[in-house]
Amino acid sequence: MKKITTIAGDGVGKEVMEAGLTILESLNLNYDFIKSKAGFECFQNCGKTIPEETIKNAKKSAATLFGAITSTPSEKSPIITLRKELDVFANLRPIKTFEGVNSLFNNIDFLIIRENTEGLYSQIESFEKEEEKNSTKKEKKENNENEKNNKITKTIAKRVITKKASTKICEFAYKTAIKNNRKKITCVHKENVLKKTDGIFKESFYNVVERYSAKCPDIKANDYYIDATAMYLITKPQEFDIIVTSNLYGDILSDEGAGLVGGLGLSPSANIGDKNGLFEPVHGSAPDIEGKGLANPIAMILSISMMLEFLKEDFYAKQINKAVENVLKSKKIATPDLGGNSKTSDITIAIKKELENL
Amino acid sequence: MKKITTIAGDGVGKEVMEAGLTILESLNLNYDFIKSKAGFECFQNCGKTIPEETIKNAKKSAATLFGAITSTPSEKSPIITLRKELDVFANLRPIKTFEGVNSLFNNIDFLIIRENTEGLYSQIESFEKEEEKNSTKKEKKENNENEKNNKITKTIAKRVITKKASTKICEFAYKTAIKNNRKKITCVHKENVLKKTDGIFKESFYNVVERYSAKCPDIKANDYYIDATAMYLITKPQEFDIIVTSNLYGDILSDEGAGLVGGLGLSPSANIGDKNGLFEPVHGSAPDIEGKGLANPIAMILSISMMLEFLKEDFYAKQINKAVENVLKSKKIATPDLGGNSKTSDITIAIKKELENL
Ligand SMILES: CC(C)[C@H](C(=O)O)[C@@H](O)C(=O)O
Numbered sequence: 001m002k003k004i005t006t007i008a009g010d011g012v013g014k015e016v017m018e019a020g021l022t023i024l025e026s027l028n029l030n031y032d033f034i035k036s037k038a039g040f041e042c043f044q045n046c047g048k049t050i051p052e053e054t055i056k057n058a059k060k061s062a063a064t065l066f067g068a069i070t071s072t073p074s075e076k077s078p079i080i081t082l083r084k085e086l087d088v089f090a091n092l093r094p095i096k097t098f099e100g101v102n103s104l105f106n107n108i109d110f111l112i113i114r115e116n117t118e119g120l121y122s123q124i125e126s127f128e129k130e131e132e133k134n135s136t137k138k139e140k141k142e143n144n145e146n147e148k149n150n151k152i153t154k155t156i157a158k159r160v161i162t163k164k165a166s167t168k169i170c171e172f173a174y175k176t177a178i179k180n181n182r183k184k185i186t187c188v189h190k191e192n193v194l195k196k197t198d199g200i201f202k203e204s205f206y207n208v209v210e211r212y213s214a215k216c217p218d219i220k221a222n223d224y225y226i227d228a229t230a231m232y233l234i235t236k237p238q239e240f241d242i243i244v245t246s247n248l249y250g251d252i253l254s255d256e257g258a259g260l261v262g263g264l265g266l267s268p269s270a271n272i273g274d275k276n277g278l279f280e281p282v283h284g285s286a287p288d289i290e291g292k293g294l295a296n297p298i299a300m301i302l303s304i305s306m307m308l309e310f311l312k313e314d315f316y317a318k319q320i321n322k323a324v325e326n327v328l329k330s331k332k333i334a335t336p337d338l339g340g341n342s343k344t345s346d347i348t349i350a351i352k353k354e355l356e357n358l
Numbered sequence: 359m360k361k362i363t364t365i366a367g368d369g370v371g372k373e374v375m376e377a378g379l380t381i382l383e384s385l386n387l388n389y390d391f392i393k394s395k396a397g398f399e400c401f402q403n404c405g406k407t408i409p410e411e412t413i414k415n416a417k418k419s420a421a422t423l424f425g426a427i428t429s430t431p432s433e434k435s436p437i438i439t440l441r442k443e444l445d446v447f448a449n450l451r452p453i454k455t456f457e458g459v460n461s462l463f464n465n466i467d468f469l470i471i472r473e474n475t476e477g478l479y480s481q482i483e484s485f486e487k488e489e490e491k492n493s494t495k496k497e498k499k500e501n502n503e504n505e506k507n508n509k510i511t512k513t514i515a516k517r518v519i520t521k522k523a524s525t526k527i528c529e530f531a532y533k534t535a536i537k538n539n540r541k542k543i544t545c546v547h548k549e550n551v552l553k554k555t556d557g558i559f560k561e562s563f564y565n566v567v568e569r570y571s572a573k574c575p576d577i578k579a580n581d582y583y584i585d586a587t588a589m590y591l592i593t594k595p596q597e598f599d600i601i602v603t604s605n606l607y608g609d610i611l612s613d614e615g616a617g618l619v620g621g622l623g624l625s626p627s628a629n630i631g632d633k634n635g636l637f638e639p640v641h642g643s644a645p646d647i648e649g650k651g652l653a654n655p656i657a658m659i660l661s662i663s664m665m666l667e668f669l670k671e672d673f674y675a676k677q678i679n680k681a682v683e684n685v686l687k688s689k690k691i692a693t694p695d696l697g698g699n700s701k702t703s704d705i706t707i708a709i710k711k712e713l714e715n716l
């Protein structure tokens with residue numbers, strides 16, 4: 001039997017995982033679930049935010065489902081570690097308005113494809129002390145004070161962008177466009193300032209465009225600066241179809257996109273690699289509503305749909321999307337994030353029933 | 359007589375500069391204007407995007423007014439050079455809804471204070487070739503092909519964040535809050551991933567908060583992640599008062615903010631240093647509408663208001679704001695970006711008249 005690793009994590013991560021598994025199990029598919037640990041509670045119990053065993057389980061599974069975790073200040077983020085270990089180079093985040101959900105816009109439907117392995121997530125950071133020899137007396141005194149409080153006065157993060165990863169993610173964007181019948185790919189960068197790193201990203205994009213344009217002349221390609229894109233998402237969100245961009249820009253734009261269509265409670269994501277797939281709602285562990293049974297399970301349930309598509313269970317993936325759409329359209333129930341007062345379990349039961357009746 | 363350096367630049371930069379100077383000159387203040395060059399046209403004429411003389415003029419002036427420029431692919435951005443040369447460490451970008459302007463929200467009024475000297479704008483980037491010795495055969499072949507087309511396979515940008523600059527911008531945020539009677543300062547970062555660089559930024563912020571909180575207990579302080587902030591600007595924009603953040607985050611959030619309140623045609627900015635001040639509309643040179651006389655001059659005129667405040671001409675600064683507000687409120691005329699069909703000169707004349715009648 002195929003294996004799925006599940007990592008519920010902390011806070012509402014556990015609650016939406018329970019909801020998600022209720023849906024998944026109701027489909028009677030042949031999967032074995034391996035429950036695995038990560039996050040803050042896990043750290044308190046075993047001293048690690050993500051134990052080796054969890055990574056091993058994820059690697060040998062057909063897919064991994066992730067809830068949400070509370071971050072520990074001192075440790076590397078387990079989700080970043082997991083993305084790296086599984087080499088899931090593409091982070092897919094659909095942004096879509098749903099009928100029945102109050103939002104600022106209608107008819108938004110685009111997909112953010114975020115490079116998931118490098119950029120500012122390379123996690124190569126260093127501390128530096130200011131050189132004393134060139135300092136003036138005043139600065140020396142300041143440095144001495146810094147010395148007492150905290151020696152660090154300068155920090156550097158390396159933003160690494162390679163031609164290989166940039167090309168790979170742009171090719172992935174084209175393959176996805178072809179598969180999903182999308183007609184425009186927008187490359188987002190800040191090449192006017194980051195001439196080299198974003199320069200190579202943009203150049204790789206247009207190299208890929210050149211290669212694919214003969215094969216698919218109906219797919220348009222253009223590019224925008226990241227700052228302009230942050231504005232265009234508000235001024236002309238319907239014009240976007242696929243956005244392909246580097247790691248942190250994708251992180252920022254996908255949260256902004258979630259804000260456009262009703263918030264993080266509806267935002268699923270897929271992390272896709274050549275071998276592995278990792279699926280997670282975009283939201284966090286939400287300590288403020290933890291344990292109250294009020295978390296919106298839809299982001300998780302839609303992430304499960306993305307997982308089923310990855311597992312080539314297209315029929316069930318589509319059924320789940322349809323069931324979620326119908327429940328939202330009916331406007332009968334909604335969790336507090338969407339202005340209602342239903343509980344996680346109410347929504348879950350409603351979606352399960354809808355699935356049975358489809 | 360005090361000097362003001364004016365750099366019109368390219369495209370609509372020239373048109374809004376003309377409009378701005380019409381307003382400024384109508385006030386009969388005692389300033390000498392030094393017209394200086396920068397940008398694409400300047401590059402074509404003299405081989406430099408920003409000549410030494412322009413920088414010299416700006417340095418010896420009481421303030422510098424900048425229009426907009428078209429970037430040249432190969433050169434460093436002149437506006438970045440100018441900000442660096444003038445050591446204008448704080449980039450202020452007010453985000454405010456105006457009565458009479460169609461926008462998604464009402465009652466938005468916050469100020470983005472963007473660190474303006476470091477971060478990803480340090481412009482320390484390098485190329486690297488992949489190490490051949492560790493490569494597999496296949497990779498070697500790939501590298502050889504890269505060699506033919508383009509040797510570069512890996513690029514790195516250094517994101518530098520210092521305690522000194524972080525502390526300085528956070529102190530500036532407090533001073534601005536006190537001066538402008540603002541009651542909340544939100545620090546924006548991504549410390550969960552950039553533990554060191556954004557760690558030092560956040561830590562510097564809370565050190566400043568600690569120092570100021572006794573003096574001004576009515577100013578609240580909090581912090582958000584950059585991705586969450588990009589969402590909150592849409593889901594709860596009225597909750598923001600002052601945002602203090604690093605360079606690129608500020609760049610992205612200020613364009614997003616412009617989108618919230620009617621676009622870049624209304625977005626002014628001030629770059630402030632210990633000695634110098636540089637004032638510019640946030641928009642670019644807009645080649646698509648260049649030469650048509652359709653650019654919205656209001657971002658420039660509001661930038662002039664910020665300049666006059668910097669020059670301690672508070673009375674005139676306020677008069678300009680009032681005149682712009684009245685013209686917008688009247689809804690009689692608007693440039694195409696705001697849904698009207700008035701020309702740059704129509705708006706300029708209307709604001710000038712309004713000023714005379716105030
Ligand atoms: C929790 C955090 C490390 C993560 C990220 O930055 O990728 C989150 O914001 C996301 O978007 O999945």
Ligand SMILES: CC(C)[C@H](C(=O)O)[C@@H](O)C(=O)O
Pocket residue numbers: 192193227435437438609640
């Ligand atoms: C033109 C560009 C270099 C500049 C920046 O990135 O700062 C612009 O986007 C701005 O916001 O002033």
